[in-house]
Amino acid sequence: MSTDQTFYGSDFGALSSFDPDIAGVLLSELDRIRGGLQLIASENMSSPEVLTALGSTLSNKYAEGYPGRRYYGGCSEVDKAEQIALERCTALFDAEHANVQPHSGASANQAVYGAFMKPGETILAMSLPHGGHLTHGSKVSFSGKWFNAVHYGVDKETENIDYDQVTALAREHRPKVICAGGSAIPRLIDFEFFRNLADEVGAIFWVDAAHFIGLVAGRAIPSPVPWADVVTFTTHKVLRGPRSGALVCTAEHAAALDKAVFPMMQGGPQMHTIAAKAVNFKECATPEYAAYATQVIANARQLATSLGEHGIRPTTGGTDTHLSLHDLQGVGVTGADAEVRADAAGIVLNKNAIPFDPQKPNVASGIRVGTPCVTTQGMGTSEMVTIADLIATAVIKGDADPGHAVSQQVRAEVSELVTRFPAYPRP
Structure with missing residues (x-):
């Protein structure tokens, strides 16, 4: 076991004395990370600054609602943290509106369904076996149990998205929402194509950018934000922030999505995590990132x-x-x-x-x-x-x-x- 306890701050000694079992797990996990090659595509290593915000007193505060519109008193300081996170998020992605309260990428995705769809309505998304995600209509997910999911896949020869199939399915099924993005898509996605198709069939265009949003933040690949009605993402992959989620959208859909996050899908936000997102967004705006x-x-x-x-x-x-x-x-x-x-x-x-x-x-x-x-x-x-x-x-x-x-x-x-x-x- 590592003797390097400084990573966890000056209070680690107190934790180690009170609960050596959990303290040991923390140190062992640090040793595990340091001792091997971490090649999971959906993981990264948050900075000590992000981790410091996560371990802060903001964890104590219940703050249902949004800045300036809370259902609890004593929210003046957490309001500041969330407002900073919102301003940094919209600036980072050149977005009209942001919501930084989703607890995860799946929570952000759930808000899209809540804002735009009723049970039984149709979503067109990429199939899980071809690179999609559970929350894009898989039968084991709420998305497949409550909604009618139609799935597109990849071309057998190129193994890239079969855009002809996407077009045919959209015209046949007239989905309420069309989703682009997934968990195992190596290539860039043609967002302009999806935007035009969504307009043609009268659908909302949603991009699940959970995996690649960090590359967008670093201006390393094209952004889906100018094309999509809503973009959901996680903050813990390439973005290198805390384990959580967020979304950005057009001003037209801001109210519907905010209401879908809270009070429809979630209760109190995790204010310590929101503060950590704010730190992360600041990191992502640097030339180094x-x-x-x-x-x-x-x-x-x-x-x-x-x-x-x-x-x-x-x-x-x-x-x-x-x-x-x-x-x-x-x-x-x-x-x-x-x-x-x-x-x-x-x-x-x-x-x-x-x-x-x-x-x-x-x-x-x-x-x-x-x-x-x-x-x-x-x-x-x-x-x-x-x-x-x-x-x-x-x-x-x-x-x-x-x-x-x-x-x-x-x-x-x-x-x-x-x-x-x-x-x-x-x-």
């Missing part, structure tokens, strides 16, 4: 290319974003096996279905890898070549047993790499 976002993409492209050279084929032929999706069928390994073999070697990634996957989702034929964390640690494209070598060795030649010779060899090389590029460097 813009350089970071550009490097995330460069690293993702290199990692995708290098894995492909090992026979771990990138779907769509590569990536334009922070993640790549890889087909393992050519190396004879399932996604489930790849995940546990990589983990045994100190590499954290996730199994993932690929388009037209012959395997069940809990087995999968692919893996998804992302570069937000390793880029936060300062790694560049040359390190991505090394990481691809390590992944390929662990996945193709390794074993689920950490004691396996290959697993031990790769873990030693991983340890050497993360020592040179540490997560949360010690002071």
Whole structure:
């Protein structure tokens, strides 16, 4: 266990004395992050400043409502924090309106349904097996249980969004909402196409930008904000903020979405998290963050290319974003096996279905890898070549047993790499 307790502040000693069990988990998690390669595309490493706001006294305050319109007294200070977050969010994304109260990306998505749809009405969105998200109409989600979901997918040859299919389905079903975005889409999305199609069929155009909004904040990819009626997102992926959600929208839909967040879908907001979002938005407005976002993409492209050279084929032929999706069928390994073999070697990634996957989702034929964390640690494209070598060795030649010779060899090389590029460097 790490003896570096300074990361958690001067009060950590008191926590350690009162509750050594939880204090031990905090330190062990810090050691875990520092000791391996974190390649989960939906994760990042928030700054100590963001984490400081999360651990603040703002956690104590109940503040149902919005700044200046609360249902509780004593909200003068939290009103300031939320107003700062709102101003920074709208400025960062050049948006007309923002809501920073959603507790998560799923909560923000739920507000879209609440603002624009009635149970039984139709949404057109990307299918989960082709890269969509549970909240886009999956049968196991509220979105699929309460609404009629029609799904589009990708073209079998290009593995990119089948825009002809999107058009045909929209014209046939006349959905109330059309959604673009998902959790495993490596390529840029044609927002102008979706805007024009939504106008044609009289639909609301919603972009779920949870995965790539940080790249938008860093001006590294085109923004969906000028095209969409509403853009929802998480704040903890490339954006590198606290684990939470937010949305931006046009002024026309501001009132409906605010009412859908509160009081329709949520009660009291988490004011400590909103303060942490404000800190994060300030970080994202800096030249340093813009350089970071550009490097995330460069690293993702290199990692995708290098894995492909090992026979771990990138779907769509590569990536334009922070993640790549890889087909393992050519190396004879399932996604489930790849995940546990990589983990045994100190590499954290996730199994993932690929388009037209012959395997069940809990087995999968692919893996998804992302570069937000390793880029936060300062790694560049040359390190991505090394990481691809390590992944390929662990996945193709390794074993689920950490004691396996290959697993031990790769873990030693991983340890050497993360020592040179540490997560949360010690002071």
